[in-house]
Amino acid sequence: MIEILAISGSLRAASTNSALIAALAANAPADCRVTVYCGLGRLPIFNPDDEGERTPREAASLIEAVTRADGVIVSCPEYAHGVPGGMKNALDWLVSRDAAVGKPAMLVHASPRSLYARAALAEIMRTMSFALREDTTLEIALLGKKPAEIEAILAESANVLAMREAVSAFAGVIRDR
Template identity: 85%
Template sequence: MIEILAVSGSLRAASTNSALVAALAANAPADCRVTVYAGLGRLPIFNPDDEGERTPCEAATLIDAVTRADGLVVSCPEYAHGVPGGMKNALDWLVSRDAAVGKPAMLVHASPRSLYARGALAEIMRTMSFALYEEGALEIALLGKKPPEMEAILAEAENRLAMRNAVQGFADFIRTR
């Protein structure tokens, strides 16, 4: 069983990115388990003085979850042409840890407009030594949709298949590492 941790970089209650990672979890192939990390908003601001024995509980939970996972999926919005602070903060907690080194990661997108954040997030994650899976990019346009509309779009057969295929391709990438 391939264990994948999915993170939404949005804290918004009706987040398209959170809807996408939840749908990925619900549509994962039988040989994969996708678990959604829900602690982004509870992470304290990263401070290198708080590493080691002083690592806050919520940060330790994130670090352990990434360490245990076979791979990481991130769906992230773009704010002012950049990666939202909460997502960057989560990655900062992983910078000096081995959790990111060589860890397979895949970026998925809920908006066709988030091009600057995509590039910035990919650069950050490559710098941290994540092994980015870029062949099976998944984008399902949910921008501006209300929750019932998002649910309907994510339930469409072609989108469910696209999600399943993206996760399967990512799982195959994980297995070859």
């Protein structure tokens, strides 16, 4: 069983990125388990003085979840042409650890307009030594849709198939390592 950790970079209750991550988890192929990380909003602001034995419990949980996972999927909104602070903060907690080093990662997108955040997030994750797979991607345009519309779009057979194929391709990359 391939274990994948999925992280939404949004804290918003009606987040399209969180909806996409949840749909990926619900529609994962049988040989994959996609676990949604829900602690982004509880992470304290990263402070290098709080690393090591002083690492806060919530940050230690994130580090452990990334370490245990065979791969990581991130779906992140764009705020002011950048990565939201909560997502960057989560990545900062991983910077000085081995959890990200060589860890397969894939970005998925709920908006075709998040080009600056995509580039910034990819640069951050490559710098951290994630094995970012840019050949296995998924974009389902959900921006500006109401919750019922989002649910309907994510339930469309073509989108369910696209989600399964994207996760399956990512799992294949993980297996082939």
